[in-house]
Amino acid sequence: MAVNETLRVLRTLRYDARHFSLFLQAGTIGPQAQPGQFAMLQAGDGWRPYLRRAFSIADVTTWRGVPAIEFVVKVVGVGTETLGRVAEGTPVPVLGPLGVPFPIGDLGPGDRVALVAGGIGLAPLVLLARHLSEKGIQADLFYGGRNESEILKRADFERLLGPHHCRYASDDGSLGRHGLVTELFEGALAGGTRFRRVYACGPVPMFRALAGILEEAKIDGSFAFESAMACGFGVCLGCVAPTADGRFATICREGPCLPPSAIDWSRL
Amino acid sequence: MAVNETLRVLRTLRYDARHFSLFLQAGTIGPQAQPGQFAMLQAGDGWRPYLRRAFSIADVTTWRGVPAIEFVVKVVGVGTETLGRVAEGTPVPVLGPLGVPFPIGDLGPGDRVALVAGGIGLAPLVLLARHLSEKGIQADLFYGGRNESEILKRADFERLLGPHHCRYASDDGSLGRHGLVTELFEGALAGGTRFRRVYACGPVPMFRALAGILEEAKIDGSFAFESAMACGFGVCLGCVAPTADGRFATICREGPCLPPSAIDWSRL
């Protein structure tokens, strides 16, 4: 059940000029949050930007003993800039948890899955990695970014999944494989690794390539989609994507986590 | 010559929940400022509020050795609230000094004048008191407010003018005379004090009463008027007041300091 509440900023952790983690009080949203869900945050006094912004619930954790929700944010415009400047203690209106989470209920020990992240797409995969590891499910991370500094929270992933299960790719070769994360993932498939399911979050070109790979290899997938959102809970009908059955699905309510087969990639 | 420059906040001094002094770097505006002039300040990032706000240049002073301009501000809405929250070091776009100052060039030692302030109308009178005292002109302050906490910067006035030359009135009797500042001033006139000129700043009802008193007593006056302003330098024609010669005068450019006889009080 989604909640509209005001949560205080516990801490902002800067990775570099364009990336930071924002820790808010967990409120009643944190304990309910499932991996892949998101929240709508109001940045600033709500006038500029005018609408709330969507952010994946990256982790549910603690900060100095206080239950916390973590968001990992990339600065791209007015809302993310404003959020990056909030002082500790500032009250932030938050609506969440929202959307359909990654499906994990059908998995158990013995299953092996892959997490594929592109850029800021790491965000929803942290909490997913935590839940999978708690359930004893083996997961391999394939994580690509433009360069080393775009590949965030490696220590967390390596702690949760084991360092050998975390592989990286960068466009400039500054970390891991020089090239695309989908090539990294294809390499693993070619090497014979079998995955029961692939969880992914990243830019559309990555999704498009990955959807092709999964279809070819007949592997189940769950992608956390993004879209410009006005409401986040299914009422504005603004965030839709074209579906394989010829409709438009709301990313915020029917998603954000959808199987790639649900999407009409030719109309996206 | 007015300047459009960005000045950093040196310090905010709170008097109570509704009143504060804002000290900005003096920039090139401070040294030029004459008593009665004002500046247009942008509060916040310039989106809410959308327009700049007008504030009298209350004093030109120093803060920890740094040349400073002081504004004395009463919180009444979004702009003044936002200004009251700015952190030290924040750059504030400032346009100034603007408008016609109080006329003092014709005065010399031996002249005696009165300063009449109502509420936040004290603001332009501080710098005036400083200039008058530097020129050796004797000035008496008559200053009224709702209650004691609305009567600000008494120590400054008493230092500049002498404690015996500062008299107060309050609506609730908490400081000085119980009643209106115009009654206080009339009392002084009735007591035989003669003033060469009366400088005033305050709400319209105070101006109206004072204009009547001055006309009757045939005393010269200069009032610092207020009006909602969009530009502050005479181009929007938004801030006008009706004049005795049947026109509309811009308060920002033909004023803010005008003789009460210039105004058509019946149309104001």
Added chain:
Amino acid sequence: MSTVDLAVQLGTLRLKNPIATASGTFGYGLEFAEFVDLSVLGAISIKGLSLRPCHGNPPPRICETDAGMLNAIGLQNVGVEAFLSEKLPELDRLGATVIANVWGDTEEDYCAVVERIGAERRIAAIELNVSCPNVVKGGMVFGNDPVALGALVRKVREIAKRPLIVKLSPNVGDIVSTARAAVDNGADILSLINTLVGLAIDLERREPKIGFTTGGLSGPAIRHVAVRMVWEVRRALPKVPIFGIGGIEKAEDVIEFLVAGANAVQVGTANFRNPSVSAELVKGVAEWCAAHGESRVSNIVGTLKTRPRPEHTYA
């Protein structure tokens, strides 16, 4: 506060308070049940219904603007049939006062939806959306032209068995003409305004930010245009009940519309920013009235005092 009488009467439509929600910004109401007790609202106008379910426009459908947003949803909806069978019973159970916002491509389409609703008592009123700027047919074609609008309203009025609201477009030269056309042909109530047509451009691609090219501008940016139109219609048609709509965020905004002449308001885009805002406004309006010594909110309606407008004076 219990002493403030919030009830308002719009023709035969009595609302417990003047706060309704605007079509397209409140889904089918049920999505808000987590955030708002629907029974405390004056009414909810649900997403525009057509005879058959409609898929709407290809994305992108929305973009943010200064103090507002553009949208071109294209009237995606489940269709009147699914609404009546799947949504309405639950809305009724939750105590919601439901306004059915309806649209069609042609007069026949409009009439068919209205016919289907028939005398359904769980629908408090029907609201004709003749002003949607985001569709190729219907929509603004009717809303822009007093003659076409009058003919449509007359046809619908003949078959409508519930109070009939006509929702006007602000994209006109003279709102009074379309208002009059609607009222003269049988509208019981007017809603104004729908969105202003706007265009925003993605400069990197040199393409519209909205897939439909233009979109409807909503939010605080349009509020004072809406208040002006309400006032113009109130002056010209002193008796017609009016829902004021456009950029309402705060209790003061509601009061502003009432003073201008609206009998009630509909809150739109603000529901996206804060899903609890409608219920908060009910409280806020009661508090405003109490603080201002108004014992009945309906006494505020149309109390704007205007001065005669001056002609030029020359020197």
Added chain:
Amino acid sequence: MSTVDLAVQLGTLRLKNPIATASGTFGYGLEFAEFVDLSVLGAISIKGLSLRPCHGNPPPRICETDAGMLNAIGLQNVGVEAFLSEKLPELDRLGATVIANVWGDTEEDYCAVVERIGAERRIAAIELNVSCPNVVKGGMVFGNDPVALGALVRKVREIAKRPLIVKLSPNVGDIVSTARAAVDNGADILSLINTLVGLAIDLERREPKIGFTTGGLSGPAIRHVAVRMVWEVRRALPKVPIFGIGGIEKAEDVIEFLVAGANAVQVGTANFRNPSVSAELVKGVAEWCAAHGESRVSNIVGTLKTRPRPEHTYA
């Protein structure tokens, strides 16, 4: 940056760059000389001139709104005579390219001002304000009605000896109709838009915040309405030169208008917030072009790519 060609051509009017300032927001230009080198601007449109000096409307004349403001100045101005003798020589000395914005209560009034300007070479163009919402006579009476507008433009065109700009009102149902009426009757250039009519209310007094009751809404709140209208006129009249106006604050806003089809722009309310903004925009546009590999700003004009609009699809 010196490699970017900023010059634009609007009919016979050649401007060194596409940044002009909008009438009523730049005084007589001279007030800005402290903040801006007037010679770097494409043009300045000065405060609307009438034959005789005019006192304007009683205050209050302005109020702030969300992302904008309302004004009803009522066209206070020094009159064409004083402008020509007292302001124009100084503007000329400062190297300003001057557009004379003019208005009247009647056709005769308009013609008299235009006649007085005659063949004055220091005036680069005449801009007819047929769209001021803040006066009882003239103003929008012409701007709202294609027939009245056409007749006025035709009369003025006969006597005007300088390029003729007609400034259109956005308070119409179809901007293309008034645009066409102006062009068909001899307008050389169109300016759009003037302000949208709005009403804001002081709730404590239950009086309009503006003395004239309504005022004109300007600022970012109206930008996307303006961009849409420019695009509509550009599509319908591919050849007419257009000044785009409305809520311009940043270089990107200028580019948005150009992409939509404006050949140049006029910056309005932003001049109040930041008196140096117009010169900053000249630099900003040059920088944008340089960063985007555009060597001539005029190549950007009308480059919006639109998709065909979808009709409804039903399930």
